[in-house]
Amino acid sequence: DSGVTQTPKHLITATGQRVTLRCSPRSGDLSVYWYQQSLDQGLQFLIQYYNGEERAKGNILERFSAQQFPDLHSELNLSSLELGDSALYFCASSGLAGNTGELFFGEGSRLTVL
Amino acid sequence: DAKTTQPPSMDCAEGRAANLPCNHSTISGNEYVYWYRQIHSQGPQYIIHGLKNNETNEMASLIITEDRKSSTLILPHATLRDTAVYYCIVRVRLGNEKLTFGTGTRLTIIP
Numbered sequence: 001d002s003g004v005t006q007t008p009k010h011l012i013t014a015t016g017q018r019v020t021l022r023c024s025p026r027s028g029d030l031s032v033y034w035y036q037q038s039l040d041q042g043l044q045f046l047i048q049y050y051n052g053e054e055r056a057k058g059n060i061l062e063r064f065s066a067q068q069f070p071d072l073h074s075e076l077n078l079s080s081l082e083l084g085d086s087a088l089y090f091c092a093s094s095g096l097a098g099n100t101g102e103l104f105f106g107e108g109s110r111l112t113v114l
Numbered sequence: 115d116a117k118t119t120q121p122p123s124m125d126c127a128e129g130r131a132a133n134l135p136c137n138h139s140t141i142s143g144n145e146y147v148y149w150y151r152q153i154h155s156q157g158p159q160y161i162i163h164g165l166k167n168n169e170t171n172e173m174a175s176l177i178i179t180e181d182r183k184s185s186t187l188i189l190p191h192a193t194l195r196d197t198a199v200y201y202c203i204v205r206v207r208l209g210n211e212k213l214t215f216g217t218g219t220r221l222t223i224i225p
Contacts, residue, residue, distance in 0.1 A: 002157060042215055043215040045215075103158075103213055104160070
């Protein structure tokens with residue numbers, strides 16, 4: 001158990017809809033990262049938040065947005081969903097600078113768009 | 115971050131040592147070598163990391179060549195549960211920086 005909690009574990013929705021994925025980081029971790037993994041594809045970095053502020057942005061579509069709340073949990077919002085958005089979405093967290101640089105990953109949210 | 119090259123797939127017999135190579139010929143002096151693995155659709159799991167000295171923990175050993183241009187992850191007694199995709203990542207060791215994953219090596223442990 002990494003200590004990172006993601007909900008929901010599975011989500012099935014239709015094209016054009018909007019969904020929200022939630023991530024609770026490890027206790028005390030200030031950074032949250034979101035990754036997307038499509039079928040048989042690699043892990044693609046989407047976005048990172050550090051203590052409520054956007055820290056780094058990767059290949060995140062304009063239809064996607066994220067935020068980190070004062071209690072440090074994060075949400076990834078996916079809108080105008082397309083079939084190609086079907087994927088595993090992972091959240092990871094990391095601690096204060098000076099630690100091992102390790103990221104702790106949740107078990108993912110599997111999104112299926114029909 | 116330096117680019118890494120790994121073989122796409124490898125097989126290893128159960129109970130034998132699995133040796134997974136990684137080439138990182140453009141590594142900089144302040145960059146560390148990290149290894150993660152992903153067991154079928156689960157979240158990636160940290161295995162080990164090192165700078166220039168060989169490292170060992172309860173999961174694996176990491177051997178880094180003297181010129182630091184390549185490394186080998188060793189799983190000393192592979193079990194079926196070690197079947198996974200293994201990622202070698204090179205980056206500066208900072209507490210709050212993203213990881214960039216390549217395609218990794220798909221390791222299959224054969225009974």
